[in-house]
Amino acid sequence: MTQAAILLIEDEALIRMMLAEMVEELGHRVIAEAGTVDEARSLAEIESYDLAILDVNLQGANVQPVAEVVRDRGLPLFFLSGYGSSGLPKGFEDMPVLVKPCTSDTLKHTIDAVLPNGCRSQLA
Template identity: 65%
Template sequence: MKQASILIVEDEALIRMMLVQMVEELGHRVAAEAGSVDLGQSLAETEDYDCAILDINLHGTNVLPVAEAVAGRGIPFLFLSGYGSGGVPDAFKGVPVLNKPCSSDALMRVLAVILPDSTTQKPEDKARTIS
């Protein structure tokens, strides 16, 4: 399995912790985490990562500058939202949106789409594949 490194930008600490746990359970690693647009943009511009998970609304501020930084580097990403696809910046209407809180299965499916070279499986799925 190719392990992906993932940038997580989410302002709600409990949801961010849940995402970290899900990412790790899916066999990937978290490269960096941020809870604000400013820190998220800085990390998006400087960190080494394979994809990003971006909450659309960070403390009332749209994540657009972070999405632009990620997209500018040619790195795939997905949005998280408590409001569905509302709030997705116009330039990124085709980017996948997961409703939060999302399930591990939903995250796994979207990661499999945006990271086509990675194999994203739960540990119990790997056991079934091997046996």
């Protein structure tokens, strides 16, 4: 299995910690985390990552500006939501959505489905 560097954006600290632990148990690395749109957008612009996992709603704000940065960099992403696919950012309605709370198996399946084959961490 190839290890991926993951940008994890989630505003609930306990959920973010749980997701980070699950990501690492799956053999990947969380290289940066954020819980606000401004912090997340900054990290999305400067960090080296293979995949972004984005909570749709960050403290009442839509994650669209962050998703646009990730897309503009040509990197894969998927969304987390407690509300299914409702509220996805405009232009991202076809992107995968992982419903919270999720299991390690559903997280693994979604990561594997979104990451390009043979993905190699930029940090390896």
